[in-house]
Amino acid sequence: MSIKEAAHAVMKKAVQVAPDKWMPGATPDPLIRQKHGLIGTPVSRLDGPQKVSGTARFAAEFPLERMVYAALNYSTIAKGRIRELHTAEAAAAPGVVLVMTHLNAPRMTRVPLFGSNAKAAGGDDLPIMQDERIHWNGEPIAVVLAESQEQADYAKSLIRVAYEAEPSVTTFEVAKASSEQGVFQGEPLLLEIGDAEAALAAAPHKVDVVYRTPRHNHNPIELHGATVAWDGDELIVHDASQCVTHTAWSLAQVFDIEEEQVHVTSPYVGGGFGSKTLWQYQVLAAAASRLAGRPVRIVLSREGVYRIVGGRTLTEQRVAIGAQADGRFDALIQTGVVGMGRHNNMPEPFMLPAKSAYKSGTFRLQVEAARMDMVGNTFMRAPGEAVGTFALESALDELAVNLGMDPIELRIRNEPDKDPTSGVPFSSRHIVEAYVAGAERFGWNQRNPKPGARREGEWLVGLGCATATYPYYRMPGGVARITLTNRGRATVSIAAHEMGMGTATTQTMVTADRLGLALQCVTVEYGDSHLPGVVLAGGSQQTASIGAAVTAAHDALITELLKLAGKESVLSGLDSEDVIGRDGYLCDIHKPDRRESYVSLMARIGREQITVEGTAPPPLEFTHWSMHSHGAMFCEARVSGVTGETRVTRFLGSFDCGRILNPKTAASQFRGGIVMGLGLALMEETQFDERKGRIMNPSLAEYHVPVQMDVPEIDLIWTDIPDPHAPMGAHGVGEIGITGVGAAVANAVYNATGTRVRDLPITLDKML
Amino acid sequence: MSVNINGLSVDLPSDARVSLLDLLRDHLDLPGTKVGCNQGACGACTVLADGERILSCLALAVQYEGRSVTTIEGLTVEGSLHRLQHAFIEHDGFQCGYCTPGQICSAIGMLREVQRGVPSLVTEDLSSRSIALTRDELRERMSGNLCRCGAYNGIVEAITEFAETSK
Numbered sequence: 022m023s024i025k026e027a028a029h030a031v032m033k034k035a036v037q038v039a040p041d042k043w044m045p046g047a048t049p050d051p052l053i054r055q056k057h058g059l060i061g062t063p064v065s066r067l068d069g070p071q072k073v074s075g076t077a078r079f080a081a082e083f084p085l086e087r088m089v090y091a092a093l094n095y096s097t098i099a100k101g102r103i104r105e106l107h108t109a110e111a112a113a114a115p116g117v118v119l120v121m122t123h124l125n126a127p128r129m130t131r132v133p134l135f136g137s138n139a140k141a142a143g144g145d146d147l148p149i150m151q152d153e154r155i156h157w158n159g160e161p162i163a164v165v166l167a168e169s170q171e172q173a174d175y176a177k178s179l180i181r182v183a184y185e186a187e188p189s190v191t192t193f194e195v196a197k198a199s200s201e202q203g204v205f206q207g208e209p210l211l212l213e214i215g216d217a218e219a220a221l222a223a224a225p226h227k228v229d230v231v232y233r234t235p236r237h238n239h240n241p242i243e244l245h246g247a248t249v250a251w252d253g254d255e256l257i258v259h260d261a262s263q264c265v266t267h268t269a270w271s272l273a274q275v276f277d278i279e280e281e282q283v284h285v286t287s288p289y290v291g292g293g294f295g296s297k298t299l300w301q302y303q304v305l306a307a308a309a310s311r312l313a314g315r316p317v318r319i320v321l322s323r324e325g326v327y328r329i330v331g332g333r334t335l336t337e338q339r340v341a342i343g344a345q346a347d348g349r350f351d352a353l354i355q356t357g358v359v360g361m362g363r364h365n366n367m368p369e370p371f372m373l374p375a376k377s378a379y380k381s382g383t384f385r386l387q388v389e390a391a392r393m394d395m396v397g398n399t400f401m402r403a404p405g406e407a408v409g410t411f412a413l414e415s416a417l418d419e420l421a422v423n424l425g426m427d428p429i430e431l432r433i434r435n436e437p438d439k440d441p442t443s444g445v446p447f448s449s450r451h452i453v454e455a456y457v458a459g460a461e462r463f464g465w466n467q468r469n470p471k472p473g474a475r476r477e478g479e480w481l482v483g484l485g486c487a488t489a490t491y492p493y494y495r496m497p498g499g500v501a502r503i504t505l506t507n508r509g510r511a512t513v514s515i516a517a518h519e520m521g522m523g524t525a526t527t528q529t530m531v532t533a534d535r536l537g538l539a540l541q542c543v544t545v546e547y548g549d550s551h552l553p554g555v556v557l558a559g560g561s562q563q564t565a566s567i568g569a570a571v572t573a574a575h576d577a578l579i580t581e582l583l584k585l586a587g588k589e590s591v592l593s594g595l596d597s598e599d600v601i602g603r604d605g606y607l608c609d610i611h612k613p614d615r616r617e618s619y620v621s622l623m624a625r626i627g628r629e630q631i632t633v634e635g636t637a638p639p640p641l642e643f644t645h646w647s648m649h650s651h652g653a654m655f656c657e658a659r660v661s662g663v664t665g666e667t668r669v670t671r672f673l674g675s676f677d678c679g680r681i682l683n684p685k686t687a688a689s690q691f692r693g694g695i696v697m698g699l700g701l702a703l704m705e706e707t708q709f710d711e712r713k714g715r716i717m718n719p720s721l722a723e724y725h726v727p728v729q730m731d732v733p734e735i736d737l738i739w740t741d742i743p744d745p746h747a748p749m750g751a752h753g754v755g756e757i758g759i760t761g762v763g764a765a766v767a768n769a770v771y772n773a774t775g776t777r778v779r780d781l782p783i784t785l786d787k788m789l
Numbered sequence: 790m791s792v793n794i795n796g797l798s799v800d801l802p803s804d805a806r807v808s809l810l811d812l813l814r815d816h817l818d819l820p821g822t823k824v825g826c827n828q829g830a831c832g833a834c835t836v837l838a839d840g841e842r843i844l845s846c847l848a849l850a851v852q853y854e855g856r857s858v859t860t861i862e863g864l865t866v867e868g869s870l871h872r873l874q875h876a877f878i879e880h881d882g883f884q885c886g887y888c889t890p891g892q893i894c895s896a897i898g899m900l901r902e903v904q905r906g907v908p909s910l911v912t913e914d915l916s917s918r919s920i921a922l923t924r925d926e927l928r929e930r931m932s933g934n935l936c937r938c939g940a941y942n943g944i945v946e947a948i949t950e951f952a953e954t955s956k
Contacts, residue, residue, distance in 0.1 A: 069878035072886025073893065074870060075821020075861035082820035090815070170815060171806040242825040242833050242937050243887040291823070291887030292937050323826045521884030521938050689881045689940055696939025721830035721935065728932040730925075732941040 029207045036644040037445050044645045045569065045638040046448075046746035051601065053680065053743045053750040058534035060749065061741075063685035067526045068289070068519070077289045080261040081246035081320045088248070089118050091306055091319040092173035094163040094180050095328045096155045099394045099714030100189035103153040103162060107181040111165060114179055116172030119313040121164040126150040127308050129275045132299060135267075136206075136366060139498060140280075140555055142267035142299035144331055145364040145397035149275075149304050155184065156364065157396045158191075158714040159328030161301050164309045166317060189394040191714030193335065193360055196391035200358050203368025203388040205405075210370050212442055215383030217341075220352035224343025227352075228419045231339050232412035233780040234763075236360075236707035238332035239401050240726055241520075243291020245330055246320035249306045255282045256307055262287040262548075263297045263558035266498075266516045269550035271299050272307065285550040290520035294697070295400035295559065297520065300330050327719030332707055334360045334369050334398035336408050340416035342381075348426050348434040350381035355413060361390040365397030371409030374490050374760070377647055378413065380437040394714055400559060402697055403756040406491050407763070411701070411781060414487035414764030418771065428486060428768070429456050429465065429653075440647035448646035449744035451677040452488065456653040458738055459486075459675030463655040472775035480659040480668075483773025489652030489674070489761030492643065493744070493752050494562040498555030499570035499637030503532075503578050506630045507623035509605055511536055513574070514546040517567050518558035521693075522755050523686025528567050530683060531749055535575050537602025538619070553634055561650075561753030564682070566637065568748030574635030581633055582607065582619075585626040590617050642746050650678040650752045654695075654761040658769035665788030667770055669699055673736040678757060680743040680750035687754050692735045694758015700727045701759065702766035704782050792853045794819070795863030801851050809853055810834045810845040813860060821861035821890045825935070832934035835891040835898070836860045842898025861890035864897075873897065873951045880946035884938035892934045896948045899930045900955075922952050 041047050052060065071077035096103075108120045129151065132143030147156055155162075163180050167173035190196050203210040221227055248259040256276065262268050262285060269283040276283075290297055306319040321329070336359045343352035359369040368390035375386050401407070421428035433453055439446050460466070468484040469475055475482045502514040513532050519525040525545050533543045546552060556566050579597040586592065592600060592607055592615070601610045608616040623631070642648065657671035674691050681687045704725040708717040718724045743750025763781060770788075771777050778787050790801040794817065802812055810827070813819045813836070825833035827846045834845040837859040845858075864871040873893055876882070883889040903922055908915050911929045920926065927945055936944065 065878050065881070068886070069883075070870060070874075072883060072889050073861075073874040073877045074865045075819075075890045077886055078820065079823075079887065082814070084818050169804065169807075170811055171804055175806075240937055241885070241887070242823070242831060242935060243885065244824060290885060292885040294937070320824065323828070323830075521886065523884070685881050686884075689884050689938070689943065692942055693884060693939035696941065697937075720828060721826045722828065726935060726937060727939070727941075728935060729928045729941045729944070730932040732928075732939070734924075734945075735942055 026209065033644055036641045037443065039645065044642050046642040049745040050572065050748050050750060052534055055534060059530040059540060060534050060682050064526055064530055064683050065685060066523060067529060079243055079289050079291055080259050080287065081248055081318055083248040083259045085248060085250055085316040088316040088318055089166040089168060089313065090170040090173045091309060091317050092165045092177040093161045093325055094177055096158060096160045096162050098155055098184045098186045099158040099191050101155050101184050101186040103155065103182060104185045105183040108163065111176040111179040114172065114176040116168040117165060117176045118168065118315060119166040119309055121309045121312055122162065123150045123152055127311060129304065129308060130277060132271050132304060133274055134365065140267045140270035142264050142271040144298060144300050144399050145362060147364045149301050157394055159396055161305060161329060164305050166309055166313050189714060191394055192711040193391060196360060196393045197358050200389040200391040203370065203390045205368060205370045210368060210372055210388035212376060212384055212386040214442060217352045217354050217383040217385035220383040221341050221343035221354060224351045225346055226424055227341065227343045228416050228423060229341035230416060230419065230779060231337060232415060234336045234408040234411060235781060236332055236335050236709055237401055237701065237705050238327060238707050238724060239294040239296035240721065240724065241292025241294060241296060244321050244323060245297065245300065245302060245326050247303050247306055248316065248318045249310050250316035251311050254278055258283065258285045258303060260285050260287050260303060261290045261297050263290065263293040263518050263520060265548060265550040266555045267557065268299045272303065275304055276307065286548060287518065288548040290518060293520040293558065294402045295404065296330050302329060323721060324719040327716045329396060331362065331397045331399035333401035333404065336369055336371050338371055338412040340412045342416055342420050344420060344424065348424055348431045350379055350435050352383045353379060353381040354385045356385060356387040358389045358391050360393050360398065362395055362397035363392045367398050367400065369408065370405035371412065373405045374409045375413050376442045377440050377649055378488060378490060379435040380441045384442055402694065403491055403759045406760040407701060410487065410490065410760045411763035414761055415767050415779065418485065418768040419777065429460055432456065432488060443647060445645065445647050448648045448746040449679060449742060450651060451740045451742050452651040452653065454740055455651060455675040455677045459653040459655055459673055462738060463673045465655065468772065472772055479661050479663050481662055481773040482657065482659050483769045483771065484657050485765050485768025485772055486653060486655050487761040487764035487768060489654050489757050491561060491650050491757040491760055493565065493648035493650065493747060494560040494643060495565040495569060495640035496557055496562050497640055499566040500554035500634060501567065501570035501574040502553050502632060502634045503574045504630050504632045505578060505619060507620065507628065509538065509619040510542045511538060512544045512546060513571055514552045515554045515556060515567055515570060516550055516552040517547040517556040517563055519547060520558060522690060523683055524563055526686060527683045531568065532571060535571065535602065537604060537606060561756045564751055564753040565748050569637035570635060572748055573637055574633055577633040577635045578631065581631060582622055586622050589625060590622065591615055592617055646746055648744065648746065650757045652676040652757055652761060654765040656765040656769040658766055658773055660770055660773045660788055665785035667703055667783055667788065669766060670733050672733055674758065676739040676757065677742065678739060678754050679747055679752040681739055681741050682749060682751050688737055690754045691737050691758045694756060695735050695762055696727050696732050698759040698762020699731060699766065701781060702763045702783055706782055790854050792850065793857040795860060801854060805849065805851050807850045808846055809848040809850045812850040813845065819860055819862055823887055823890055825888065832895055833888050833891040835895040835934065837894055837898055840901060842895050861894060864893065876947035876951045880943045880950065881940065882943035882947040883940050888934060888936045892936065892944055895931065895934045900952055
């Protein structure tokens with residue numbers, strides 16, 4: 022263990038054993054008790070009218086004076102150097118303004134790698150177009166700027182390149198031979214409790230199998246793109262981003278300017294799922310714009326997105342469970358290897374679900390990373406959990422078959438009463454309730470445990486279930502500003518993101534309830550790096566991060582109001598925790614009739630507006646408590662006895678994710694995750710040519726995502742039990758939906774046919 | 790040479806390579822029509838040409854000389870939303886909103902096809918003059934419009950409600 026890792030472990034232990042009262046979330050958010058507000062009611066998206074009418078401006082839709090269009094050329098070898106580069110013909114083509122290559126690109130500092138600094142955003146830390154070296158098949162080698170997109174695209178085709186290839190590692194089997202211990206969020210992905218191998222060997226019942234999942238690409242429908250412009254030494258970037266502050270800071274490092282000199286805006290994002298971060302295209306557009314002295318619009322082609330934006334990597338996971346005849350686990354082993362780029366750090370942490378899912382006598386969990394010459398793999402919806410639950414929850418199903426036990430019963434029998442590996446208490450865990458309610462609603466008792474027993478015409482029909490799980494995270498950096506006006510209107514400003522999750526709508530509801538104002542009296546500003554806070558839209562943490570920051574700012578606002586209102590106010594003498602906002606008034610929490618309206622308070626103070634900032638406390642709560650979202654996923658699959666085709670005809674997600682803030686947008690998050698999970702289960706695969714290290718299906722025609730006809734009506738229920746230690750009692754719900762789906766489908770397919778598919782996706786060739 | 794876009798006559802570009810999609814987005818600053826793949830695989834660029842849904846990324850602008858094209862911007866009349874646009878909001882038929890203009894234009898074209906009795910892969914009686922808009926008919930006919938956020942259920946609800954209240 023390194024000194025850094027040891028220090029991390031000591032800090033973690035200290036937070037775990039500290040008294041509850043020292044922790045953020047020790048006192049439940051007062052909003053949890055408030056029952057008659059907007060929270061919990063279905064509110065339509067506030068940005069809906071803009072989105073349905075086409076008036077919402079996305080990143081590449083800002084027209085600027087003298088703007089030029091960019092096109093990129095990509096390398097066709099995985100490793101080596103550019104030997105010859107002929108650009109004269111392209112430069113002379115009609116409309117061309119600039120051809121930029123490593124020969125004329127400005128000198129730039131490397132992008133700081135994500136995780137290397139609180140605001141680092143880089144998908145890798147390679148030099149960008151600084152020399153003739155090639156690091157992966159698809160790396161950008163030239164940028165063409167022209168007066169129109171057609172001219173740029175044509176000119177790009179005139180560039181001629183010759184390479185000198187060098188030996189590269191593009192086969193997983195070769196890479197595995199020198200794999201290394203994966204490290205995620207400062208901790209080695211290795212956990213051993215007792216002698217799991219010995220316990221497995223001694224167990225009377227066991228499964229010991231290997232599961233494989235392929236590479237995936239996020240494929241948001243909005244292509245990665247940006248509009249960039251320099252104003253002197255100030256850089257303006259209209260980006261599609263889930264990390265505006267990180268991007269601004271990182272670009273400032275690249276161009277050696279101050280963070281404030283970079284302004285990243287991203288009011289609308291056409292889907293992200295982990296991919297809308299900082300990649301080479303923003304840097305190249307900014308560099309080319311500076312060189313040409315013109316604003317640049319860059320939109321990657323769909324192929325371009327596959328070439329330079331990383332996706333989810335492939336995994337090979339061994340899951341072994343040793344159990345007693347009554348189902349109790351003696352050993353839980355989940356170990357394996359994932360592919361990883363050579364210049365990034367994202368060892369797809371598939372072992373995370375197994376850390377908290379089940380009680381077991383012994384554990385052995387490990388993720389190793391095999392470095393390959395490929396585009397840096399990255400976070401994709403529920404990194405780790407999406408593919409980790411496929412393996413773990415399939416193995417549970419296999420063990421249930423082995424034991425002749427109902428798979429839900431097997432899960433309940435191994436339900437832990439505290440976190441099974443850290444030993445800390447759960448903050449809120451109601452997975453058994455979710456299973457019971459889900460089984461009842463789905464009609465689980467109609468399932469015939471014997472595979473292949475139900476046939477309807479050509480279709481074999483089966484039911485399967487699996488556990489969904491995703492952690493509660495809150496990252497440091499939450500800061501929010503609240504401005505209250507003399508007309509009783511409030512604006513919350515925070516550098517957060519709206520990519521379709523419903524964040525803007527939901528946080529407007531929450532703020533309205535917190536202040537006691539009507540929905541239309543509250544505005545939430547977001548998607549702009551000049552706003553306060555460092556709020557990554559990732560890890561399903563935005564809800565908590567914004568919630569904690571707004572709570573702090575709200576407290577500062579009320580304190581300031583009470584102080585400035587002075588002795589004349591009926592509220593004189595009360596502290597911020599003694600008052601509550603309701604119907605446009607601040608009220609004594611114990612005597613709500615003792616109250617004064619915001620308008621009256623502001624008039625008394627004699628100001629047009631008051632602005633305060635609040636900083637969220639350090640995020641210690643999810644170390645002190647084991648904090649997770651849970652779900653029970655139920656699937657009905659039909660497999661054609663003729664073609665082997667699988668159709669999912671029914672699906673139910675039964676969730677336990679704290680309090681649901683906006684049922685309308687939360688339901689869409691759950692369903693969206695499940696739909697992507699159906700893709701993971703049945704069709705999605707980024708095909709990688711192991712000879713050349715090139716992605717072979719870089720298009721929506723050849724990388725299949727679920728279409729309307731692939732998706733049944735998805736039924737949802739949730740416990741709605743608040744987590745007492747989370748802001749608003751809520752958990753983020755963006756990622757849990759994809760977890761467990763792969764296994765629920767695979768288990769249903771097994772129940773339908775008796776065929777156990779252990780390598781995704783479950784395509785029809787595997788069913789024949 | 791001109792094309793009618795949302796009721797206004799617009800000059801066609803001199804560069805014959807310009808797609809209808811790029812004419813709208815780059816030349817006319819009508820970015821409501823979206824680009825998701827530029828190869829006819831995702832449906833984000835769907836617009837209506839004389840009422841028929843087409844993929845504007847696969848259409849050269851000059852091919853549309855003299856034709857009438859309606860984009861998402863053209864569905865809103867004097868700032869007031871089309872009933873189908875309202876239905877999409879009400880049923881949360883989108884999340885990020887990027888595929889939404891294409892979904893809405895596609896749905897309008899699709900409903901006209903059903904009205905005309907054009908069969909689909911799942912139509913059981915090919916000789917029938919009237920086709921019922923079942924859930925499967927709708928899903929099959931809307932399968933050319935991808936939504937990566939997975940708002941498919943909401944899209945079905947929105948279109949169904951609109952179709953039923955339009956009878």
